[in-house]
Amino acid sequence: MSDFFEKVYxxxxxxxxxxxxxxxxxxxxxxxxxxARMVGWAMNAAHSHADYVPAxxxxxxxxxxTGKHHFDTPDAMQELLENEGVKVINDQIIDFKTHFWDPxxxxxx
DNA sequence: AGTATGACGGCGT
DNA sequence: AACGCCGCCATAC
Numbered sequence: 001m002s003d004f005f006e007k008v009y010x011x012x013x014x015x016x017x018x019x020x021x022x023x024x025x026x027x028x029x030x031x032x033x034x035x036a037r038m039v040g041w042a043m044n045a046a047h048s049h050a051d052y053v054p055a056x057x058x059x060x061x062x063x064x065x066t067g068k069h070h071f072d073t074p075d076a077m078q079e080l081l082e083n084e085g086v087k088v089i090n091d092q093i094i095d096f097k098t099h100f101w102d103p104x105x106x107x108x109x
Numbered sequence: 110a111g112t113a114t115g116a117c118g119g120c121g122t
Numbered sequence: 123a124a125c126g127c128c129g130c131c132a133t134a135c
Contacts, residue, residue, distance in 0.1 A: 002131090002132070004131075004132075005132095027130085033130065034128095034129055034130040035129090037130070037132085038131050038132060038133095041131085041132065041133070045133090
């Protein structure tokens with residue numbers, strides 16, 4: 001298990017409830033830049049991580065629930081988000097930019 | 110050891 | 123504006 005995964009989990013776990021971020025934002029924050037795919041791959045492995053990782057708060061730059069299919073049930077991700085006050089319609093987060101949580105901005109420095 | 114793939118993103122056409 | 127290709131890092135086969 002690469003430290004990269006731990007870094008991703010650490011950032012994801014810092015995402016406040018009702019907020020979401022993108023794979024690219026996390027990757028960029030970690031210095032991986034274009035390795036946004038790796039973040040997604042880390043999420044896949046997050047299932048094996050000891051601590052709970054709110055992977056449902058991580059979406060692509062479109063605010064689309066691209067990884068919802070990786071949860072226990074395809075609707076779990078959407079329900080979790082809506083449970084936190086994030087409206088999701090047709091796998092699309094409403095007011096994505098409003099709920100967007102940028103690690104570079106929030107965890108700046 | 111080399112090739113293909115992946116929950117993405119940016120840039121070129 | 124829409125579509126397509128390339129890049130980026132790590133894992134899988």
